[in-house]
Amino acid sequence: MAKKYDFLYKLLLIGDSGVGKTCLIIRFAEDNFNSTYISTIGIDFKVKTIDVDGKKVKLQVWDTAGQERFKTITTAYYRGPWWGIILVYDITDEKSYENIQNWMKSIKENASAGVSQMLLGNKCDIEAKRKVPKETGEKLANDHGIRFFETSAKSSINVDESFLALASDILQRSSKKSGGTGREVKITSSTEKKSSKCVLL
Ligand SMILES: Nc1nc2c(ncn2[C@@H]2O[C@H](COP(=O)(O)OP(=O)(O)OP(=O)(O)O)[C@@H](O)[C@H]2O)c(=O)[nH]1
Numbered sequence: 001m002a003k004k005y006d007f008l009y010k011l012l013l014i015g016d017s018g019v020g021k022t023c024l025i026i027r028f029a030e031d032n033f034n035s036t037y038i039s040t041i042g043i044d045f046k047v048k049t050i051d052v053d054g055k056k057v058k059l060q061v062w063d064t065a066g067q068e069r070f071k072t073i074t075t076a077y078y079r080g081p082w083w084g085i086i087l088v089y090d091i092t093d094e095k096s097y098e099n100i101q102n103w104m105k106s107i108k109e110n111a112s113a114g115v116s117q118m119l120l121g122n123k124c125d126i127e128a129k130r131k132v133p134k135e136t137g138e139k140l141a142n143d144h145g146i147r148f149f150e151t152s153a154k155s156s157i158n159v160d161e162s163f164l165a166l167a168s169d170i171l172q173r174s175s176k177k178s179g180g181t182g183r184e185v186k187i188t189s190s191t192e193k194k195s196s197k198c199v200l201l
Contacts, residue, residue, distance in 0.1 A: 005049050005058035009170050010081055011163075014074065014103050015088035016096040017066030020122040023153035024088065025061050028163050033154050040065040042073055050164060057167050078110035083170045084118065085111060086162075089137070091121045091150060092129040100140065116173065118147040118166045125152040 013021040022040055026032050029046035045062040064074040078085075087103050089096040100119065107117065121137040124130075134150055141148030147169070149162040 005056040007055060007171065007174070008058045008060065009083040009167060010060045010062065011084040011086060011166065012062045012064065012077065012080070012082050013086045013088060014064050014107075015066055016090070016093070016099050017068075019066065019088045019090040019093070019096050020153050021066065021088050022063050024120070024122060024151060024159060025063050027153040027156055027159045029061065031156070033156075035154070039067060042070060043077055050167060052164070052167055052171050055171065057171060059163065059167060061163075075106060075110055078107060079112070082111065082115050083174075084116040084166050086118050086120060086166065088120045088122055089132065090123050091132045091134075091137070092123055092126055094131045097121075097132045097136070104144065116146075116166060116170050117144070118149070118162060119144075120162055121148070121150040123152060123154070124150040124157055125155040 013025065015021055017039060018037065022038075023033060025046050026034070029048045040063055043062060043064050045060055047058060047060045049056055049058045051057075062077070062080075064070070064077065085107055087100055087107075089100050091097075104117075107115070119137060119141040121132060121134070137150065138148050147162070147165055149158045149165070151158040151162055153159060
């Protein structure tokens with residue numbers, strides 16, 4: 001039987017409780033949104049296979065609990081075989097932005113050095129309640145040399161774009177590592193969707 005993908009990249013989402021990590025993953029993997037808030041317990045993942053410049057890239061996107069009481073569990077996961085870590089804050093919640101510094105520190109202390117990172121300012125559909133200017137998020141990302149997007153899981157703004165941009169960075173990085181050209185990649189379509197859940201208590 002033919003292999004269904006060329007590359008498998010594991011991505012991890014982290015950020016404060018309630019910033020929209022689960023919703024971003026559901027929007028990306030299932031193109032769906034539910035406004036009912038059920039806080040994540042432990043960690044779970046969804047997968048989606050996307051086409052990146054003719055290569056089938058399977059993204060396994062892991063969701064972590066933002067609540068402080070699950071910190072020991074989620075921190076333990078940083079040491080996993082991640083290709084990318086996505087930091088998320090809520091543009092209407094200043095505290096969630098300030099905490100990004102702590103999440104970054106935690107990555108530095110626990111994750112492997114070469115992991116690609118990306119910063120997302122979520123809930124950009126609620127402009128009236130904005131507390132964190134776009135430029136502030138942009139500057140933080142620039143200072144750390146990582147990508148930045150403002151997203152909305154609810155209105156489907158920049159969700160696919162951000163995941164695809166990260167996948168494209170990782171593909172370029174891995175092709176450079178293996179002696180490839182590191183060429184510009186074009187993202188065209190998405191295919192496979194699947195989800196799984198693994199709860200740790
Ligand atoms: N307006 C708006 N609401 C959103 C958006 N994304 C998520 N929400 C809402 O924010 C709340 C929290 O979303 P979750 O995705 O569960 O947040 P989380 O970061 O996974 O939270 P934890 O599991 O506790 O870490 C829910 O009520 C969502 O409906 C968005 O883009 N816009």
